[in-house]
Amino acid sequence: MTETETIAYDVVVLGAGPVGENVADRTRAAGLSTAVVESELVGGECSYWACMPSKALLRPAIARADAxxxxxxxxxVQGPLDAAAVLAHRDYETSHWKDDGQVQWLEGVGADLYRGQGRLTGPRTVRVGDTVLTARHAVAVCTGSRAALPDLPGLADITPWTSREATSSQSVPGRLVVVGGGVVAVEMATAWQALGSRVTLLVRGKGLLPRMEPFAGELVAEALSEAGADVRTGTSVASVARADDGSVVVTTEGGERIETDEILFATGRAPRTDDIGLDTVGLEPGSWLDVDDSLRVTGTDWLYAVGDVNHRALLTHQGKYQARIAGAAIAARASGVPLLETDPWGAHAATADHHAVPQVVFTDPEAASVGLSLAEAEQAGHRVRAVDVDLASVAGAGLYADGYKGRARMVVDLEEEIVRGVTLVGPGVGELIHSATIAVAGRVPVSRLWHAVPSYPTISEVWLRLLEAYRG
Structure with missing residues (x-):
């Protein structure tokens, strides 16, 4: 019979992705002893199956399109991409799915790593194999999310791609069906189309990128079609089956049959909370976890949920932002601070999650947004005005690319005279969104923005065009 070992820490972190790593970094910087538990690779989804490999696949496609x-x-630059070289570079960027470097970093900040499935067994207690870890101050759940697959006839028999397979495949499929119209769907359609796949994109809704301004999805769909992808909106999958030759047969609800070599389902995410012992502390296994702005789980004084698991913003950079907030809050409470800075924009409040979430979609053209869309602002009850500018009218855009196509929108709060949201679509706009993020997060008055002079001739001059259009 194996003897159980119990070890006490100030903080126990479940999950060693970017979010868990940053929680550990902040709590260790505050002098708190910290244990980190990881069941897979240290570095998490972003390092091995999401951000890093997907951008490594996309960068050559975007660079070639720009050139x-x-x-x-x-x-x-009219020839095809060297697919083998692109895949090899992708493997390099994922460290060939080895986490030695990330383990070294985690150890360097002074956190102790435990490998295995960590499960809560009660308040402030986590079991990993035969080891029980107790937390004097906090347990932080940073286990992220996984691809959610639909309940579809035949799906269990075909081994479909999810985002993991789409970013780690060692070969280019001749034909690829992508189901979905969100970020993963359009980015992977862009990457594999450029690498030589014949891509068919099946979108249940009316258009792509439904959470952005409508023109974002329209411009991305137009470019995908021009690149050779078959983009079909208003199309749902009824069933899938594996044919005798190994191909996949997709049947739509309209009765059409589509043959493909691989099929990627990019139809949403689910929290990785089904096997971490939530039931032992009165929470539902497999659920998203509700938190306050200090990332503490509702109804508890010791449990934190940081990153994807709280469903506030399923983005690596927002999860790392939350981790900095949570780490500061845990440290403050551990030191006995009677009142945390939880006012809007305070040190212990994840306010940006509500007001200034930036995102870049790395397609050709890129789509980037921060804050509220026009529809979201109106639904929230703000009295707003949207100002649109054709990015081709900006001198820097014409120098960036011949025949530049793009669009920008600024949503202005008419009562407070601040920018509520910005959306940019066009080549190279991903590098512009941080200036918009500063404007939205900083609640910079439009009158003050007028004095932030953009350099000429850059695409950033779109700010001047937007402000001119707003002033009339």
Whole structure:
């Protein structure tokens, strides 16, 4: 019979992805002893199956598209991508799915790593194998999310791609069906189309990127179609089956049959909370966890849920932001601070999750947004006005690419005279969104933005065009 070992820490972190790593970094910086539990690879989804590999696949596609639009250069880059080289670089960026470097970093901040499935067994207690970890101050759940697959006839028999397979495949499928219209769907459609797949995109809704301004999805869909992808909106999958030759047969609800070599379902995410012992502390296994702005789980004084698991913003950069807030809150409470800075924009409040969440979709063209869309602002009860500018009218855009196509929208609160949201679509706009994030998060008055002079000739001059259009 194996003897159980019990070890006490100030903080126990479940999950060693970017979020868990940052919680550990902040609590260790505050002098708290910290244990981190990881069942897979240290570095998490972002490092091995999401952000890093997907951008490694996308970067050559975007760079080639940009180069083709530059006079004097375009004719030199008309050939296909070197798929083997792209996949090899992707493998390099994922450290070949080995986490030695990330383990070294975690140990460098002074956190103790425990490998295995961590499960709560009661308040402030986590079991990993034959080891029981107790937390004097906090347990932070940072286990992230996984791809959610639909309940579809035949799905269990075909081994479909999810985001993990789409970012880690060692070969380029001749034909690829992508089901979904969100970020993962459009990014992977862009990447694999560029690498040589014949991509068919099946979208149940009316358009792509439904959480952004409508024009974002329209411009991305147009570009995908021009690149050779078959984009079909208003199309739902009824069933899938594996054919004798190994291909997948997709049947739509309209009765159409589509044959493909691989099928990617990018139809949503689910929290990875089904096997971490939530039931032992009165919470529902497999559920998203409700939190306050200090990321503490509702109804508890010791349990924190940080990153995807709280469903506030399923983005790595927002999860890391939350981790900094949670780490500061845990440290403050551990030191006996009687009143945390939980006012809006305080040190212990994840206020940006409500007001200034930025996102970049790395398609061609890129789509980037922060804050509220026009529809969201109106639904929230704000009296707003949307100002639109054709990005092709900006001098820097014409220099960036011949025939530049793009659009920008600024949503202005008419009562407070601040920017509630910004959406940019066009080549290279991903590098512009942080200036918009500062404007939204900082609640910078429009009158003050007028004095933030953009350099000429850059695409950033779109700010001047937006402000001019707003002033009339």
């Amino acid at each position: 083709r639009r530059v006079p004097g250069l375009g004719q030199s």
